[in-house]
Amino acid sequence: MSKTIVVGISDYNIAIGGDILVTYALGSCVGICLYDPVAKIAGLSHIMLPTITEFSDSRFAAQYGKYADTAIELLMQKMINSGAVKIRIRAKIAGGAQMFAPINNANIAGIGERNVIAVKKELARLKIPIVAEDTGKNYGRTLYIGSDDGLMRIKSVNKGEWVY
């Protein structure tokens, strides 16, 4: 019996043995699925912001799971520690929507798109290929990834469901 592991905002986790990872209601945030098809280890990260340098506040302890340029490497490392092999890892990404009409706040204008760009840049730096992508547009997504098949399932409200 596989169990479902919930990944919250600014969180990341891995699943093995047929367990399923889920993160609910990705809006402008981006969900990054990593998968090693041989070891059958899945990883999921739910990032909120592009970079730690640009968006962290020195008054508070940094949450490394919150930023694209810190979270993905930590997730990858966690998978490797559990037996995944780096060159086998593939990525699938989803989210980064623009939930509201453009607003006049330069700091977070187009934050969804900037999150997606930052995620792609970080995956390129880590040399992890992206094999599927469901990003942008204007609706929220709930994302599942199974550790047995590595399939990314996306559910939305009234917009449909997809499997990648």
Place this chain on the structure above:
Amino acid sequence: MDKSTIQEVGNIMAGSYVNAMSSLTGLTIDVSIPTMNVDMAGALLSVPAIYYANISDKIIVIEDEFGHDQVGASSHILLIPEVDGLKKIMDSLGLGS
């Protein structure tokens, strides 16, 4: 049609609360153009959550209820002020820390 109705109701309600707050505090408050969307609460709230990710964890929640004959609908208004704005509001209400 239905969406623009909801947007207008939201606009009027937000406007009323902002006006009330304005007269209570004596502050001039400008309202920008409203936008709306219907989706998962988490996905919608991720937008202000991203904006306030590092700077605040305070919001003002107002629960309200609409009624018409036997039909009723309750809803929530979440006012999420900027940190500086919240301080101004609290100061002018004599509640500054």
